[in-house]
Amino acid sequence: MLHSLIVGFGLAGMAYAEHLQRNGDSYRVIYQAGGGSSLQAAGIFNPTILKRYTMAWKGLSFYEEAVHFYDEQAKRLGNTYLQPYPILKVFAQTADHNLWLSAAGTSGLEKFLDPKIYQDPILPVHTPAGYGKVLHMGRLDISGLQKHLIQEHAEAFYTENFDFDALQILDSGVEYKGIRARNLVFCQGFQMHQNPLFDLEPLRGCKGEFLIVEAPKWPENYILKSNIFVVPLGNHRFWVGATFDWKDKTLKPTPEGRKWLEDRLQRLLKASYTVVDHQAQIRPTVKDRRPLLVQHPQYSHIYALNGLGTRGVLMAPYLSRILLESINQNTPLDPAFTLQRFNENELC
Numbered sequence: 061m062l063h064s065l066i067v068g069f070g071l072a073g074m075a076y077a078e079h080l081q082r083n084g085d086s087y088r089v090i091y092q093a094g095g096g097s098s099l100q101a102a103g104i105f106n107p108t109i110l111k112r113y114t115m116a117w118k119g120l121s122f123y124e125e126a127v128h129f130y131d132e133q134a135k136r137l138g139n140t141y142l143q144p145y146p147i148l149k150v151f152a153q154t155a156d157h158n159l160w161l162s163a164a165g166t167s168g169l170e171k172f173l174d175p176k177i178y179q180d181p182i183l184p185v186h187t188p189a190g191y192g193k194v195l196h197m198g199r200l201d202i203s204g205l206q207k208h209l210i211q212e213h214a215e216a217f218y219t220e221n222f223d224f225d226a227l228q229i230l231d232s233g234v235e236y237k238g239i240r241a242r243n244l245v246f247c248q249g250f251q252m253h254q255n256p257l258f259d260l261e262p263l264r265g266c267k268g269e270f271l272i273v274e275a276p277k278w279p280e281n282y283i284l285k286s287n288i289f290v291v292p293l294g295n296h297r298f299w300v301g302a303t304f305d306w307k308d309k310t311l312k313p314t315p316e317g318r319k320w321l322e323d324r325l326q327r328l329l330k331a332s333y334t335v336v337d338h339q340a341q342i343r344p345t346v347k348d349r350r351p352l353l354v355q356h357p358q359y360s361h362i363y364a365l366n367g368l369g370t371r372g373v374l375m376a377p378y379l380s381r382i383l384l385e386s387i388n389q390n391t392p393l394d395p396a397f398t399l400q401r402f403n404e405n406e407l408c
């Protein structure tokens with residue numbers, strides 16, 4: 061019998077499978093090729109909140125574990141998918157300078173925020189109020205990594221829509237189309253709402269629209285951040301995003317979304333560009349913006365790993381490790397990550 065059957069192979073499924081492999085535990089993965097939000101994400105690797113100049117919840121712990129995790133993975137694969145980039149935070153107003161300098165002196169952030177205000181022009185970016193540098197950041201090439209991991213163990217992957225009618229829940233595990241596994245772990249992102257076994261009410265989902273643009277004259281050696289991110293993808297292509305919409309749960313890009321993005325882009329960059337793609341995805345975001353690890357209330361060997369709507373690159377290694385430890389050591393999950401943190405009234 062296998063250790064785990066995994067449904068979904070975005071950042072959550074990829075990180076959980078990696079930990080299984082390191083542990084010598086066997087697995088199979090059912091996933092829809094090209095599906096989910098990880099493949100559309102910018103892949104920015106950043107524990108800081110650059111809107112408020114603070115550290116994200118548990119940001120440093122997630123960051124340290126993720127650096128080590130991707131480093132180890134790169135050694136095994138013989139290729140690194142985490143490219144280092146500084147982030148240049150373009151200030152909207154000079155009033156930001158004091159906030160930046162004071163944040164740069166605080167414990168945790170001092171490693172990341174360069175305590176200097178840069179005023180020198182960087183072409184072709186509009187920086188009338190200057191900019192700051194965020195160090196030790198990067199971008200994960202998520203689709204490149206996913207492709208490599210699938211090729212590495214092609215026999216472990218089945219490309220199909222998981223058929224719940226074909227699932228048999230046994231006392232000792234599960235059986236699915238002849239695959240027997242002791243544990244079943246759903247890593248479905250926002251599609252978790254179509255899962256009849258779980259009701260993850262706090263998983264709200266937040267739609268994000270983004271553009272892929274071609275711009276031969278834009279710099280490719282850093283990530284730009286104003287009220288949007290501009291992220292180099294190589295070959296003069298850039299990811300530009302994203303919008304946040306908590307109401308619309310469709311995957312349809314909208315004219316309003318495009319206008320919102322282009323208005324901000326034109327205010328930030330002077331040189332010309334061509335939009336080559338405009339897409340939308342739903343971030344699997346929980347109402348308190350924190351991740352979710354859920355053990356099924358009735359079937360103790362069925363789990364969900366979810367809520368990676370923001371900073372999925374950073375959180376997935378840590379969360380999937382503690383999930384696997386809890387399964388293997390038969391210990392309870394940390395309530396900070398479970399549904400226990402929402403009181404019962406809220407869940408009704």
Ligand SMILES: Cc1cc2nc3c(=O)[nH]c(=O)nc-3n(C[C@H](O)[C@H](O)[C@H](O)COP(=O)(O)OP(=O)(O)OC[C@H]3O[C@@H](n4cnc5c(N)ncnc54)[C@H](O)[C@@H]3O)c2cc1C
Nearest residue numbers: 068069070071072095096097098104222249268371372373
């Ligand atoms: C526009 C946008 C930008 C983002 N930018 C960043 C960023 O810069 N940095 C960052 O860290 N995070 C970012 N994120 C967030 C983050 O990357 C993702 O939301 C996160 O990766 C979610 O990962 P996941 O594995 O939980 O879900 P997903 O990536 O959605 O993966 C779900 C998987 O489950 C599969 N699946 C679902 N249901 C079924 C089924 N019934 N049968 C078979 N397969 C199924 C899908 O095919 C897919 O493989 C961004 C998100 C968006 C939308």
